[in-house]
Amino acid sequence: MRGLLTVYNKEIRENLRDRRAIFNSVLLGPLLFPVLFIGLSYFAVSKQQEKAEKVLEIPVVGAQHAPNLINFLKQQGVVIKAAPQDPEGAVRVQEESVIIRIPKQFPEQWKEGKPAVVEVIADPSRRGTEIAARRVNRLLMAYGAQIGQLRLQLRGVSPSIQTAIMVKDVDLSTAKSRGMLVMLMLPYVLMITAFTGGMHLAVDTTAGEKERKSLEPLLITPVPRWQIMLGKMSATATFAFASLALTLISFRFAFPLLPTGAFGVDLSMSATAMAGILLAVAPVVILAAAMLTTLAALAKSLREAQSYMGLVFMIPMIPSIIFMVNPVTPETWMMSIPMFSQNLLIGEFVRGEPVSNLWLLMSMGSTLLIGLAFAAIAATLFNRPRIVFSN
């Protein structure tokens, strides 16, 4: 085991001097992700507020047909603009986001007490116009409801007779469970970190060693090859773990900086939740280190190894994306799926739910098992002449 330790110490020391290794494991995950996260949240919140509070300026076609409606809109703070020649065209080319059209028949229908048609021209598939269209609709509905009630009252009928069912929401979500975006994003970011943190070392210690022609002399030393390989893999796992821990810590400090109300609640990560997450994701670090090392060692050149690394990025993404698109309720059997179970567990920890030891053990055990299987494969790779002398 002495050889293993020697290799491990040397790889750690040498890579601490490598700016690219430091960039990958210390800067990328721990700094970039939280900054990105906070930035996006601020952007989303400010966009939403801006749209919700901005004065609505709406072009109206046929305003002369419904002067009372126009007055109502003006009272509600809407600025009425002159309508363009081709309303549909103006919306299509995004000159205007919403246009109201009051048809000629409006006064007639109104007088007869029939539902009078008002058209709202908008393209709801354009994300930016959603809020304006919704506000216009709401104003029109409010006006309609108001007039409808007046008409009933004039005829001596109580307006409440119209309300057959009254729906009342009873909100059971706890304050913490509302931080949805965080709960979807955090597992994803953490799993990626477990991979990116060790990526540079995995390549440098195997394909890199071959490329700079230092692998052959290394293998002539009296250290069993599996020890050399495991020493390298442990160094990779250490960097990945450090990257993961730093990312968690920086998220802890980032949460208080998030815009208040971004998720309807202020988020925080307790020390217990952090420890739990670290424990749950630690086996992924081992799995990642073993997979990356195996791939990089099999590559014929440094370039080939680096292109493999781009693909490996996808592995932790797949379970995270499945979870994002189709959030499921965690069940016990799901804990045996490596990388998917961690997504669920991180969610539970962030929500502040008590996590059962069985779940944690199942998740860690299954991931560790596959990780060790990969490590066992990797450990034998330096025994193959094809890999040692591939150039």
Next chain:
Amino acid sequence: MIKVTNLYKSFGDVKAVKGISFEVHDGEITGLLGPNGAGKTTTLRMLYSLLPPDEGEIRIDGLDPTNNAMAIKKTLGVVPDSRGLYTRMTARENIAYYGKLHGMSGADISRRVETLVETLDMSSFIDRRTEGFSQGQRVKVAIARAMIHKPQTVLLDEPSNGLDVMSTRALRRYILGLKAAGHSVVLSTHIMQEVAALCDRIIIIADGRIAANGTAGELMEKSGCDSLEDAFVSLIGSEEGLLA
């Protein structure tokens, strides 16, 4: 003391070594001379246990590289064809890493490095990172890390490749010093002058077989030529190696 009997090695359809036998004695320098692709490097790789032979037997001081790989590696000092260094580490750290891999203590390593710095004249660059080292400096570090554990048998694969005149002279002095200290030395090369200047015994390898084996004088006598270069050409039966 190395004894090789009837060695064979193929890679797929390519037969690299086809029945090689020779002996190497302590206190002697033996040269493996041959054109590029003749099987020199493959033979050396089998000696330092990185490749298992398909057939045949190797004994180095009585040990078999296939079954006693770890023991053999402790007694061998190897400067292979690949002699890459770790550029983010100093020359001293590069050498010390190999000392640790050989299981030496820190005190032993620093003492031994001091001796090597002196014999190989490395004091001006020993504490510099190896990024940007000249070929000569790199070979010196590669030799120092191969010799850190005081091996009895030394194998060098084309050691003077890429070296300038001064570095080559220093290298030759060092190799002759090893011989004087009683080590057995094997070096492979395709450079005639090197063999003439250093080797007590010359083994000419061509196309995976031994074409001739003896002292420089014996080879010239056998081929009827009066220069080693002519003898070499006549013994391998072509001029191909000289162009390499």
